[in-house]
Amino acid sequence: MKVDVVDNGGQWTHREWRVLRYLGVQSDIIPNTTPLEHIDVDGLVLSGGAPTISDESLKLGNSDEYIETGIPILGICVGAQYIARHFGGKAGSAKVPEYGKTSVHVIDENDIFQGIPKKFIAWESHNDEIKDLGKELKLLASSESCNVQGFKHRTRSIYGLQFHPEVEHTEYGREIFNNFLNVCKWY
Numbered sequence: 001m002k003v004d005v006v007d008n009g010g011q012w013t014h015r016e017w018r019v020l021r022y023l024g025v026q027s028d029i030i031p032n033t034t035p036l037e038h039i040d041v042d043g044l045v046l047s048g049g050a051p052t053i054s055d056e057s058l059k060l061g062n063s064d065e066y067i068e069t070g071i072p073i074l075g076i077c078v079g080a081q082y083i084a085r086h087f088g089g090k091a092g093s094a095k096v097p098e099y100g101k102t103s104v105h106v107i108d109e110n111d112i113f114q115g116i117p118k119k120f121i122a123w124e125s126h127n128d129e130i131k132d133l134g135k136e137l138k139l140l141a142s143s144e145s146c147n148v149q150g151f152k153h154r155t156r157s158i159y160g161l162q163f164h165p166e167v168e169h170t171e172y173g174r175e176i177f178n179n180f181l182n183v184c185k186w187y
Contacts, residue, residue: 001025001026001042001043001181001184001185002025002026002027002040002041002042003020003025003026003027003041003042003043003044003045003180003181003184004027004028004029004030004039004041004043004044004045005017005020005027005028005029005030005044005045005047006030006031006032006034006044006045006046006047006061006063006066006079007029007030007031007032007047007049008032008046008047008048008049008060008061008063008078008079009047009049010047010048010049010076010077010078011048011125012047012048012125012164012166012167013029013047013048013049014029015166015167016045016047016076016166017029018166019165019166019173019174019177020045020177020181022174023174023177023178023181025181031061032046032060032061032062032063033061033062034061034062035062036062036065036066036069039066039069039071041071042071042072042184042185042187043071043072043073043074043180043181043183043184043187044066044071044072044073044074045073045074045075045076045079045180046060046063046066046073046074046075046076046079046080046082046083047076047077047078047079048076048077048078048079048125048126048164049077049078049079060078060079060082063079063082063086064086067083067086067158070156071187072157072158072159072180072183072184072187073157073158073159074112074159074160074161074177074180075158075159075160075161076160076161076164076165076166077125077126077161077162077163077164078126078128079160080130080148080151080160080161080162081128081129081130081160081162083137083153083158083160084130084132084133084134084137084148084151084160087133087134087136087137087153088134088135088136089130089131089132089133089134089137090130090131090132090134091128091129091130091131092128092129092131093127093128093129094126094127094128094129094146095129095145096145096146099124099125099126100123100124101121101122101123101124101169102121102122102123102124102143102144102145102146102163103119103120103121103122103143103144104119104120104121104122104141104142104143104149104150104163105118105119105141105142105143105149106118106119106120106140106141106150107139107140107141107142108138108139108140109140110138110140110152111152111157111159111179111180111182111183112140112150112152112159112161112176112179112180112183113140113141113150113176113179114179114182115175115179116172116175116176116179117172120170120171120172121169121170121171122143122149122163122164122165122169122170122171122173123163123164123167123169123170124146124162124163124164125164126146126162129146129147129148129162130147130148130151130160130162131147131148133148133151136153136154136155137151137152137153137154137160138151138152138153138154139151140152140159141161146162148160148162149161149162149163150162150163157183157184157186157187159180159183161176165177
């Protein structure tokens with residue numbers, strides 16, 4: 001299985017790649033400007049990144065094209081915000097910018113939170129957040145200060161997480177990645 005990480009300039013992009021490698025998956029970090037015809041994978045992770053979703057979404061390269069491939073996608077932080085906007089949702093400046101631990105509450109375990117406790121600690125690092133998921137995305141997880149911590153597309157294998165499952169401060173992060181890999185196996 002091969003799952004690449006699309007580099008959106010995030011501080012932890014290499015950690016997303018490393019977790020995938022530790023889980024036994026072939027993975028490369030690719031620029032977000034990589035032409036679609038050069039991508040042959042079973043899944044993609046749209047990394048977090050430095051761009052603010054409100055002002056700098058053009059810095060997220062070819063993400064629209066990747067989302068429309070039908071390949072399973074996991075968006076993290078700005079990657080998740082971008083997915084939400086792609087499907088008609090809204091994202092912008094957070095009411096409470098977060099850096100540190102928060103308690104995430106799983107509303108619907110679906111595929112991505114399968115076997116994860118209903119409440120766990122996750123690591124946040126964001127100034128923007130998803131404000132509205134639109135009609136095509138379904139809320140899966142929330143926290144006290146950020147309503148959208150996790151979501152899934154209603155009919156496609158596309159997921160988004162506001163928190164960072166790739167860092168050690170997030171409980172069950174590897175399990176969340178494993179759940180995404182299980183989705184990719186069926187692609």
